[in-house]
C-alpha cells in the first residue's frame with residue numbers, strides 16, 4: 001500500500017463562518033412548537049427513537065457545543081437504517097459522530113439528524129488469519145488492550161486514542177509513526193439506500209490524518225453520506241501477551257507524560273506541516289498558556305487546546321484562528337486544523 005503523507009490542499013473543516021450580524025435558527029427544532037418540551041419521535045414499526053434538541057456537549061471530548069436538532073444513537077443496524085431512511089424522506093442534513101473526540105461543534109448546535117455510532121458494537125478475532133473485525137462504535141483503545149491480552153501485536157500505538165473504529169478509519173488515526181491505514185484490510189461503508197461497499201485501503205485515498213471519507217460524514221445532502229459500519233484490521237498473533245501488554249502500557253504512559261489528559265480537549269488541534277511539529281511552531285510563537293474565555297493553549301503540549309472550565313465552542317474557535325494568524329505571521333505557514341469543526345462559527 002502506498003500512503004501519501006501530503007496534507008490535503010482543501011481545508012479539512014466543515015464549517016460555515018457567518019458574519020457577526022447573522023441570525024441562526026439552528027437551535028430551534030422545526031419539530032418542536034415554541035414553549036413545548038420536544039418529545040422523542042419513534043419511527044413506526046421500529047424501536048428507533050429520535051430525540052429532538054439533544055445536547056452534543058456531553059458527547060464530545062471538548063465538552064462544548066449546542067444541541068443536535070435531532071439525534072439518534074442506534075443499537076442495531078436495523079435502527080440505524082430506519083433512522084437514515086427517515087432523514088432521507090425528509091431531506092434532512094445528516095452528521096455522523098463517533099466518540100466525538102475530534103469534533104468542535106458550534107454553540108449554535110447542528111441542523112438535521114446527528115447519528116452517533118457509539119452503541120454499534122461487535123468485536124471478532126480470527127485466530128486463523130490474525131484479523132480483527134470491529135463495528136463502527138467499538139473503541140480503538142479497547143481493541144488495543146484486547147489484542148495485547150491475546151498476544152497480538154500491531155495496535156499498541158492506539159491505546160491512548162479515545163475514538164471509535166469508524167472515527168479511526170475516517171481520520172486515519174495514528175500515533176508513534178503508525179496509523180490505521182497501515183493495518184486496514186477493508187472497511188464496510190454504508191450508503192443511505194442500505195447498500196454496503198467493502199472498500200480496500202487503496203480506495204480510501206488515505207493520507208496523514210485524512211481519508212476520502214472525510215467529506216462524506218456531514219453533508220446537507222443525505223444521499224452523499226457514507227458511514228463506516230465496520231473495519232477489519234490485520235494484526236500479528238503469536239507474541240507473548242505479557243510483553244505486548246507491557247509495550248501497550250509503555251505507549252500509554254509515554255502519552256500521559258507528554259500530553260495533557262486531565263482536561264477536556266480534542267487531542268492535537270492542528271496537523272503537523274511538512275517540516276515542523278505544529279506544537280513547536282505554536283510554542284515558538286509565544287502562545288503557550290494563552291487563554292480566550294475558558295479555552296487555553298496547553299502548557300504541556302502547545303498543539304492541545306484545553307477546556308479549562310466553562311469554555312464555549314466560540315472561545316476555542318477564536319483561539320484556533322489566533323494561532324493560525326500568529327503562526328502565519330511568524331513562519332509564513334498556515335496551520336491546518338485536524339479537528340473537525342461542525343456548524344456555524346462567527347468571526348470577530
Ligand SMILES: Cc1cc2nc3c(=O)[nH]c(=O)nc-3n(C[C@H](O)[C@H](O)[C@H](O)COP(=O)(O)OP(=O)(O)OC[C@H]3O[C@@H](n4cnc5c(N)ncnc54)[C@H](O)[C@@H]3O)c2cc1C
Pocket residue numbers: 061095096097098099100101102103117136160161162163164165166167168169170171172173174175209213214217218226227228229261265266267268340
Ligand atoms: C486526548 C486525545 C488524544 C488524541 N490523540 C490522538 C492521536 O494520538 N492520534 C490521532 O490520530 N488522533 C488523536 N485524537 C483525536 C481523535 O481521538 C481521533 O481523530 C479519532 O480517530 C476520532 O474518532 P471518533 O470516533 O471520536 O470520531 P469523531 O470525533 O466523532 O468524528 C471524527 C470524524 O469522523 C466522522 N465519523 C465518525 N464516525 C464515523 C463513521 N462510523 N462513519 C463515517 N464517518 C464517521 C465524523 O463525522 C468526523 O468527521 C485524540 C483525541 C483526544 C481527545
